[in-house]
Amino acid sequence: MIPARPGSSPAVTVVGIGADGWEGxxxxxxxxxxxxxxxxGGPRQLELLPGECPGQRVAWPSPLRPAVARLLTxxxxxxxxxxxxxxxxxxxxGRALAEELDxxxxxxxxxxxxxxxxRLGWPLEDVEVVTLVGRPAARLAAALHDGRRLLVLGADATxxxxxxxxxxxxxxGPSRMRVLEQPxxxxxxxxxxxxxEDWCDLPGDPLNVVAVECRRAPDALRLGAVPGLPDDAYEHDGQLTKRHVRAATLATLAPAPGELPWDIGGGSGSIAVEWMRTHPSCRAVTxxxxxxxxxxxxxxxxxxxVPGLRVVTGDASATLAELPAPDAVFVGGGLTAPVLLDACWEALPPGGRLVANSVTLESxxxxxxxxxxxxxxxxRLAVAHAVPVGGFTGWRQAMPVTQWAVQKTVNPAPGEDR
Structure with a gap:
């Protein structure tokens, strides 16, 4: 029970009902x-009720979320x-109702x-649940790790x-699948x-849960659960924060569940993508x-x-004012004038983090x-890779990266711009 505050309207009761209907x-x-x-309720749920429930029956319209407040009123x-x-x-x-009601x-x-x-004998604490109800199937990709078990909430028969x-x-493709219909x-x-690989896509029931035991193909690129994915995981034209620098940058940005960063000068989007992969509730704007x-x-x-990544096309100086407030800012491109850094600094709330990378003397x-x-x-971040030198092996130095990282203090001392 979510308690009512003084003067609040009568409580709404949410009643769960299963595929077994009234008898369950x-x-x-x-x-x-x-x-x-x-x-x-939905038409399917309302049809499960017998005549002994005489209340006025109201089906949720589509789209549902905007109608919640109106129907409650x-x-x-x-x-x-x-x-x-x-x-x-x-x-x-329940979540939408809890956001509207006292x-x-x-x-x-x-x-x-x-x-x-x-039915499967799977301990729930060892299973990751991914819903595709009203969400793109692409979001499932972030949960794919060899040996993991997934339960995917189906949107429909497809x-x-x-x-x-x-x-x-x-x-x-070697992953094993089963579908539980009308659970x-x-x-x-x-x-x-x-x-x-062998799945036969025959028509099934629209009410389903897909059980997946993940198995990675031997030749598939391994994508870990922490920042620093292989560079080959990205489509890029060279404008990519390279793997080792990317891992160090994200460690400094320190993403936490529910937080949102700005990724300025996105390039290939690697910083924003890997920020969002750290937790399903993380968001990002590049x-x-x-x-x-x-x-x-x-x-x-x-x-x-992470298909929910918001990509804004345009000059950063002209678009920042229209973006949601950030918890952190990363500047990886477009660092040619102090005005951009100053604008990002001003946009940060107290406690927010700013990280900027540079490879040129000017920036x-x-x-x-x-x-x-x-x-x-x-x-200064410097990375060198071993490469063939004739019949021997030597080091090839990548361009060093200068990184500035700062956290905006909550209560700066007098005269301190922090």
């Missing part, structure tokens, strides 16, 4: 549904029960994920085929196991003036499992000046 609902939930004056003061499948505080309508009562039902784990296609395309219902069915590179960033983001001078004014840390 607990007695406490049945009492709520019988006494509700208004019953809101329309039926304010009446006893409202919201029907939803399974546990609706897990990828469900009082919310939730009566959950076992989720399709719980049913799937029970989801299993989309999952198999994505697995093959990302080098995980918990009278028509529950578990398909025979098959690999993604700014790139070259439209060809901007399109390339979008492709890289989709390929690497290095700008970083040195910023270091003098704001403090922080100024470091």
């Amino acid at each position: 609902i607990a007695d406490a939930s049945r009492i709520v549904l019988r006494n509700a004056e208004v019953l809101i 329309t039926y304010s003061g009446r006893r409202i029960a919201v029907l939803a499948s399974g546990d609706r505080m897990f990828y469900g309508i 009082a919310l009562h939730v009566l959950p039902h076992p989720s399709s994920v719980s049913y799937a784990a029970a 989801t299993p085929g989309e999952v198999a296609t994505l697995l093959r395309d990302r080098g995980f 918990g219902g009278h028509e529950e069915r578990v398909t025979p196991e098959a690999t993604a 700014v790139e003036r070259d439209p060809v590179r901007a399109e390339r960033i979008t492709r890289n983001a989709e390929r690497l499992g 290095e001078a700008l970083l040195a000046d910023a270091y003098r004014r704001h403090g922080g840390e100024l470091v």
